Amino acid sequence: MANRLRSAAMLAAFGLLAVPFAVSAQTVLAAETSAAAPGRLLDARPLAPELGLEEAGRALAIRYGSTDGVAGQGAIEVTGALFLPQGAPPKGGWPLVAWAHGTVGIGDDCAPSRNVRSLRDRTYLNHWLAEGYAVVATDYQGLGSPGPHPYLDSRAAAYSTLDAIRAVQGGGFGLSGKVLIVGQSQGAGAAFATAGYAPDYAPDVDVRGTIATGIPNLAAAASAGTDPDAADKVDRIIAYLLYIASAAQQIDPKYDPAAVLTDRAMPAFAEAADTCVVDMFKAVVDAGLTRANSFKGDFWRYYAPVLKHAGYPTLKITTPVFIGTGSEDVDTPAPMQRALVESACAAGSTIEAHVYPGLDHSATLNRSSADSRIFARQAIAGKPVAATCSPAGAVRGDH
Template identity: 50%
Template sequence: MKSSCFTLSCVLSAARLAAGSALLGGFLLAHAGVRAPAPDPLQGDGRVSAFYSWDADIPATPGVLLRSEPLPQTLGLPSAARQTRILYSSTDGVEGKSPIAVSGALFIPSGAAPQGGWPVVAWAHGTFGMADICAPSWYGRSWRDVRYLDAWLKAGFAVVATDYQGLGTPGPNPQLNNRSNSFTLLDSVRAVLHGVPGLANDVVLVGQSQGGSAVIAAAGYAPDYAPDLNIRATVATGTIYNASPATLASLAPFKTHLKRDSDRVDPTLAYEFYSVLSAQQIDSTLKAGDVLTDSAAPLLEQARISCLASLEDDARLAGLTRANTVKPGAEARLKTWWDNYLAYPTLHLKAPVFIGAGADDGLAPAELALARDACAAGTTVEAHLYEGLEHNGTLNASLRDSIPFVKRVFAGQPVSPVCEPIER
C-alpha cells in the first residue's frame, strides 16, 4: 500500500506527535535496543517469509508501523480496495514491558473515504493455532471470517487485523493471554493510524471466541495502555469468559451445556493441547504427563506445528475422547494458567458493548454470565441470544444486529441495555 509516511523515522515522529504526553507516561518503555527473539522450533517458529522477522532494534514506542507489503489477493477480502500485510511494534503482554514486533493485515474499503477518514474495525481473531504459519496474514482466513470482515468493509469500515504476539513473528504465542492479545490489538490500530493516511481515530473493537475475550479485555486496558485511541464500541461474539461456578449454575436453561460426554470423540480436544503448550510457557514445572495420557501425548508435539483445523482432524482420527486424553483432576493443574491468562482488568467499560451468543454454543452460559456481570459493573451492554446457533454459526448471524448497533453508537443514539437476552 502506498503511503507518504512509511520510513521508520517518519513513522516514529508521527507516532510520538499523535500519542502525546499520555503515551509518554508509564507505557513509553525504556527498552531501546531490544531485538526479536531467535526462532524456536519448539514454539512453532519458522516456515514464513522474511517479512515477519524484524532484525533491527524494536522501537520502545508501541504502535509504530515498521514495514508493510501488499497482501496476496488470495489472502484478502473481496470488497477491499487495498490490502496490506503489516509489521509493527507492541508490548510483550505476558511480562508487560518488553517491546516486541507483531504482524497483521490492513484492509481498506472501496470508494471515497468519508470526511475525516475511514473509521476502523480492530479485528481480534479466534484460535488458529500456535505455529507461525497459523498467522492469518500468512495462512489466510476461514470463509466464515472472510464473509464477516467483508461485511464490515461494505458497511464503511477499514479493518486492521492483528496476528497476536508470536504468531507469524518469532517467539511463543501465549494463546488466551488477554493482556497480550489486548496490547497487540490496540497497537495494530495505533500503527495504521500513525502510518497510513485516510483513517479516522474512530475505533470499534470486534472479536470472536478467543478474540471476543480479547476485545472485552482491550476495552478495559485501553484507558491506561492506549488513551490516545478513541474507542467508540466493542462487539464480542462466542466470547470465552472465566465466569464463577455459582454464576454458571444459576443459568438454569443452559445447565445441559455444562455437561460433557467424556466418551464421545471430540475434535475440540485440540484446544487442550494448545492449553498445555501455553501453560508450559509460564510454568516450566508442568509436564505433559501431568495433564495428558500417554496415548494422547504424541499429539502435543503435533500441536507445535499444526494449525487448528488440522489438529482437530488429527484428534478425530485418533479417536480422542476426554476420558482417554485428559487425566482425572488434570484441569486443576491448569487452573492458575487459565485464571491468570483469562483475567480482565475491569468489566466497567466506557463504550457500549455488544455481546452475541448462540443458544447451542457450549460457551453460551459463560457469555450470558459475562453480559450479566458487565451490566452489574456499570457497562452499557446490548446482548443477543441466537436460537439454534452454535459457536461458529453465531458470528455472521450476529451482523444483522451488531452493525446497526455500531451505527447507532456512531450516530449518538442511546443504546437500550439488554443484560439478560431472550432466545430468538
C-alpha cells in the same frame, strides 16, 4: 474424574473459530524499523491476492511494535493485516474495525495474515468493508513474530490489538480516530478484554464500542460441571487443551504435560506446537482422544496459574458493548454467555445483548451483523446505546 470433566467444560467456553490454509506475501513499503516502540508501524506490504478480501480496495500485511503482554513490559514486534475499503476515504477518514481473531493454532505458520481466511470470516469482514469501515486484524503476540504465542492470554491479545490500531492510525492510510473492537468466540473474549485494558494501556485510542459474538465466560465455566456420559466420546475440544499445554511449556518449561496427560495423548501434544487448528482437530479425532483416556491428573488445577491470564481485567467497560449469542451455542455455552451479560450489566457496563433463536456458535457471527451494524453506527456517532441486559429468548441449557 469430576475435576477432569470440569476442565473440559471450562475449555468449551473458549469455543472454536477460524479455518486457515497457508501462504505468504511480497515487500513494497517499509517504514522505519529502528525501534519496536508500542504502536509504531515498522512495515507494510501488499498481501498476495488470495489473502485479501473481496471488498477491499487495498490489503496490506503489517508489522508493528507492541508491549510483551505476558511480562507486562518490554518491546516486541507483532504482525497483522490492514484492509481498506474501495474508493477514497471520506472526510475525516474511514472509521476502523479492529478484528480479534479466534483460535488458529500456536505456530507461526498459523498466523491469519499468512493464510486464506475462512468463508465465514471473509463474509463477515467484507460486510464491514462494504459499510465503509477499514479493518485492522492483528495476528497476536507470537503468531508470525518472534517468541512463543501466549495462547488465551487476554492482556497479550489486548496489547497486540491496541497497538495495531495505533500503528495503522499513524500510517497515513486515511483513517479516522474512531474505533470499534470486534471479535468472535475466543476473539470475542480478546475484544472484551481489549476494551477493558484500553483506558489504562491506550487512553489515546478512541474506542467507541465493542462487538462480541459467542463470548467466553471463564469464571462460569471453571465452576461448571459437564455430562459424565460424554467422558468416553472422542472430543475435538481436547485440541484446545493441548494448545494450552504446549504454549505453557514454551513460555515456562516448568510445566510438564506428562504430569496431567496420558501416554495416549502425548503424540497429539507433540503436534500442537506447529499444527494449525483444522489439522489439530483431525489429530485428536484420529487418535481417538476422549476426556477419559487423555488425562491422568487435574488439568484445570495444574494449569490454573496459566489460565488465570485468560480472564477479563474488568467487567465494567467504559464504552458500549454488543453481545450476540446463538440459542444453540454449545461451544461457548449460551447460558454462560447470558451470565456474563448479567454480570457485566451489574458491574455498570452498557450491554446491548441479543439472542439468535436456533443458531449455533458459528452461524451467529454473520446473522448478528444486521443488528451489530446498527449498534456500530450509533456507537461511532457517539449516540446513546440502550442497554438490553435480559434479551428475550430461551437458550440451550435452560432448565
